[in-house]
Amino acid sequence: MRDLIEMGIMAKEASVETAKLSTPQKNKLLLNAAQALLDNMDTVLLANKEDVDNAIAGGIKGAFIDRLTLDKSRIEGMAGGLRQVASLPDPIGEVLSMNTMDNGLIIGKKRVPMGVIGIIFEARPNVTADAFGLCLKAGSATILRGGKEALKTNMAIVEIFRNSIKSQGYSEDIVQILEDTSRETAKQMMQLKGYIDVLIPRGGSGLIQSVVNNSTIPVIETGTGNCHVFVDKSAKLDDAINIVINAKTQRPGVCNACESLFVHESIADTFIPMVSKALMAKNVEIRGDKNFVEKVDGVVPATEEDWGTEYEDYIISARVVKNVDEAIELIRRYSTHHSECIVTEDYTNAQKFLNEVDSACVYVNASTRFTDGEQFGFGAEIGISTQKLHARGPMGLKELTTTKYIIYGSGQIRE
């Protein structure tokens, strides 16, 4: 196995090449990688079967196994994802501004590749293809470190990409994967400053916290989401029910699902029974404040811990608030600053909520489930940033780039 420094050096060298690739060259590499994946489907499925069998033998079950398992249609989905990335506009080369200064200097700001992007993720093989595709289209080389349970699958996929790239005369080190999935090696990867330009963790909060704490490389933190829906006094109650049900139950295991419901006190008597009935019909457990507990049979009393919990499950915390200000204050206290929604017909409250809630995505009268690169029109996403630096909210191709200043002079010196 290559050691990490060597991988870093190879990635840096490959990144010089990827940065120079034209849009058609990158697109061809992506389309050929997609085709290679389909042509070698059996190899991937075989490797994946080994991974899945090992995981099951190791006592792992449920959603984890589902995410780990590939079949024909999932591999076709991965290939389709690569084709879609090929069809997206190339972010590289865009000139964001160009100004002539008084001294005649022409100063331009241009979108350029990051260089080498490190992605640390869990046992979800689809991330392997996604991350490779997006990073390549953004002009960067990639070093991947996936979850150990998916190692054979990931290595098979990466090997297919590398062979495809190499057969076209380019450096296969555009994409590399760590064969050693120990925590120790992951930590070493987080210290590859000078070789990796940005590190993006994708996964649960434990993984993300470990990267944030250990990395000396700049990190884009992707998101845990304790998302809130606040139903204001003036809300259209049918819309409110639709939004709460959609935000909670359309896909409860994801970061943009609603975890906490706030209801304005003036509509508590009417709305609490309505929304509770609708939630319970979808098998959602409600952990409520005393208002909910008193008004609805079967509501579990919420503990302080519930208000800060991202369930990612058919559970919701729920409480009554006095007004929009209390809703905003509680969101400030408990939110992970991902996505929050107000359901209201009150203009001033809508504007106040939009202005004062300090989250990546703030909604009026729409489900928090829309926080997603495709829904935002980016075509694809590498994750959802919950930090304020560099990118906030869904990250598409542009968020995987940086800029540089290019300055055209004619002999200017500084006085």
Added chain:
Amino acid sequence: MRDLIEMGIMAKEASVETAKLSTPQKNKLLLNAAQALLDNMDTVLLANKEDVDNAIAGGIKGAFIDRLTLDKSRIEGMAGGLRQVASLPDPIGEVLSMNTMDNGLIIGKKRVPMGVIGIIFEARPNVTADAFGLCLKAGSATILRGGKEALKTNMAIVEIFRNSIKSQGYSEDIVQILEDTSRETAKQMMQLKGYIDVLIPRGGSGLIQSVVNNSTIPVIETGTGNCHVFVDKSAKLDDAINIVINAKTQRPGVCNACESLFVHESIADTFIPMVSKALMAKNVEIRGDKNFVEKVDGVVPATEEDWGTEYEDYIISARVVKNVDEAIELIRRYSTHHSECIVTEDYTNAQKFLNEVDSACVYVNASTRFTDGEQFGFGAEIGISTQKLHARGPMGLKELTTTKYIIYGSGQIRE
């Protein structure tokens, strides 16, 4: 003394207020802070005298004492800086995009404040006023940690600002300073995740390295600069001399000064004696490769270490290169990715250099000394970023902000 968590909580609360301030309110706070600084000049000078006396008694001398020492004109300069920031356009509230999606959702991307910005800097009291002013105009609260030698001065300045803010009815915790300047406390500050949204170190490479290694908060690394000038075969030699002399000697102690000179082999015989004579006339020590050593008396032979050294002094490393490709490759190897320049009349080489040199600012035919927020038209700068995340190159007010998505719906749910 307040403990750090308490400072973090107070800063977060104050930041809610600063985020809501109108442009005129912020400008008034800045102008009044400038006036308060002038009105209380004696207090600052007295505190500064104590700091300077202590530093001298402690055996510190030279440029360090110069940077630490305030006088009337320097304090007027600080007040002038605050007035200038007041005169700059407010970055907050700008809507960068707003699109209506097929489902009727209107998705806007809006520039908003960071929240709380932490600044860690060395014994330069002017940074105290600069950082406060820029962060406030950008809608954020600030926690400052300055060098221990300037503590009394910094505390006097911050106290004046806090009193001025408080007397106008706002929270004085818009700006706070650490009274404990121990390394241990600095490290604790770097772990104030959840309270500080971004940390900006300003100072030498030791300070910056310490922040990068210890911080769990996102960091903007500001720059050490091992900047290069490459004089190509086709360069106008007079321009080349002017640019090299300006980049090296106009202010050698700063990060955008040239540290390394590359000369195309075809012009070595003519240009090396010319440029060496000009550099030596300015008392610049040349550490050269064998070409320089052979052609010019008094050139010191360069060691491998010289090529990677940021002298910040009247010293330059110098060598001959075969062509623009070798220049680009050597820059890739030794540069800190701050600012690099090609002097050339060759169109293709100019474009190649601009495209392939991976630095924050890449120049054709102009001095690297222009890498500066004011020179770039930002009005003021908080530092020069040499990282690729969030901001690259000179950072003005916009680089001290983040964005959020605001989404106007009418009941949309995700299918």
